[in-house]
Amino acid sequence: MVRLHKLFTIIAISSAAILSGCASVKTASTSADAKAKTFVTNPNQAKLYIYRNEFMGAALRMAVELNGKEIGKTGPKSYFAVDVAPGKHNIVSKAENDTSLEVMAEAGKNYFIWQEVKMGFLLARSKLQLVDEAQGKAGVRESQLLEMDGNSSANISNTSPSANVNAGAGTNSSSNTTTNTQTKPVNPSVDTSATTTPAKQAEASSYPVKIEKVPFEIGTSSATVERIAKQNSCESKQGAGLLYKKGPVEVYRVECSDGREIKARCELRQCSIFTP
Incomplete structure (x- = not known):
């Protein structure tokens, strides 16, 4: 077990060096x-x-x-x-x-x-x-x-x-x-699925942030979330605002013109809708 732990440690250090060099x-x-x-x-x-x-x-x-x-x-x-x-x-x-x-x-x-x-x-x-x-x-x-x-x-x-x-x-x-x-240009970040698994919903909703009070801010994946919102018949004049960011995880909100509100969770530019 000790040898196995050392092996994984060596692999982790080697991977970090490869990923951080130039x-x-x-x-x-x-x-x-x-x-x-x-x-x-x-x-x-x-x-x-x-x-x-x-x-x-x-x-x-x-x-x-x-x-x-x-x-x-x-x-x-x-x-x-x-x-x-x-x-x-x-x-x-x-x-x-x-x-x-x-x-x-x-x-x-x-x-x-x-x-x-x-x-x-x-x-x-x-x-x-x-x-x-x-x-x-x-x-x-x-x-x-x-x-x-x-x-x-x-x-x-x-x-x-x-x-x-x-x-x-x-x-x-x-x-x-x-x-x-x-055969035609597409945006690689858009998750065309309109549903999320209960596990993802629970994970996304576990962040202890009062996202309703966060001021509107454009994020890296705002355009991606706006496309997902349009796929769910949500039109917005303001667009997708960044509500929460921690490491690779970002949470966005879109206020639809019909009164609905869509929230999306993005990790490494992969986004999906969730319900807090």
Whole structure:
């Protein structure tokens, strides 16, 4: 038992070091970064912005593969900007897990893929999500452009016979990936479920806070909660106000125009409605 406890202690210390350090990645020039952040597109191509705007797992570089070939590795607050031909493209993020996403790209459009970092057992995990333009641009603007692998070939064939990518790299991807196909931008934080379990309701209601008296304040997940409220036919002029925050947990309130009131609990940007 003592040895087992020591093993878990070593694992915890190692994980903390990995999650708190800072990975070294090769960034592009300031001028290239500024040009990418104009978000100008080629009428004959689409552009993929693959960004990682979090410090969690900062010591771990996460490899990104496009159509089966590695284009480079991300670090905290970094992104790739890749011009691709119209058609289907497969993106893979490799960390403690492998996760993949298929994007059907149209010419003249930008697509924003968020490489979300999550807590893993020994290393950080990741999840690729196609997000809307507003969220994507905000994430890219707070990040630094990366140089793609210098050993990459000039073109990477995608999963569609007629389309090519204008930059890429040389290694093959693993076949053991979790595929998540999306064809239009979505907000990854919205929990579309209108109900919560009794356990979550009890947990959320256990916080000893008089939330009715907290002044209105915008929080990180206000926009997410507002979308959830609209999904439950709740329209509000004021929006979602932050009522309570402790660590990763936030509680929000939305006053509906029809007199109802909706409260939501968010943890690590995952939100759901609860009844105190």
